[in-house]
Amino acid sequence: MATPEIQAYALNGDEIIIYPQEKDFGTHRSYQYQDLTTRGTVEFRSVCTQPLDRTFASAAFHLGLLVNLDKLEAYLEAALFFKEFGKNYKFLRRQFSKKKLTDEEETAIIEISKDLLLLAKEGLEMRNKQEMTYLQPLKEELSL
Numbered sequence: 001m002a003t004p005e006i007q008a009y010a011l012n013g014d015e016i017i018i019y020p021q022e023k024d025f026g027t028h029r030s031y032q033y034q035d036l037t038t039r040g041t042v043e044f045r046s047v048c049t050q051p052l053d054r055t056f057a058s059a060a061f062h063l064g065l066l067v068n069l070d071k072l073e074a075y076l077e078a079a080l081f082f083k084e085f086g087k088n089y090k091f092l093r094r095q096f097s098k099k100k101l102t103d104e105e106e107t108a109i110i111e112i113s114k115d116l117l118l119l120a121k122e123g124l125e126m127r128n129k130q131e132m133t134y135l136q137p138l139k140e141e142l143s144l
Contacts (some may be wrong), residue, residue: 060134064120081112
């Protein structure tokens with residue numbers, strides 16, 4: 001491996017040295033501390049259960065949106081999705097997490113998902129670090 005040792009801290013605060021090994025990937029868990037709120041904010045679900053080839057999709061998506069925040073805010077303010085379904089986020093979470101959506105609901109959620117993915121892609125392009133490749137699993141999911 002490229003990094004022979006990593007300075008880290010044990011749970012008790014002691015400084016320790018970690019010697020990474022290739023076999024560590026077998027037990028790797030990608031922990032991200034996300035805010036899960038009841039106030040209707042965007043929920044960042046844990047990505048540790050994603051297949052390895054999708055590990056960075058969530059991070060890239062959110063980074064792209066953050067970089068493109070002005071356009072994201074303008075989009076969300078004018079989005080037809082919210083005009084059609086409202087902004088009662090508790091209701092929206094319940095409505096759109098059902099196993100079976102109506103054709104209208106499915107079309108609407110796919111459209112807003114595609115729009116958000118394009119905004120994320122624009123944000124990553126602004127960074128000019130070729131990170132758009134991490135969005136590929138999401139593009140495939142949405143048939144883009």
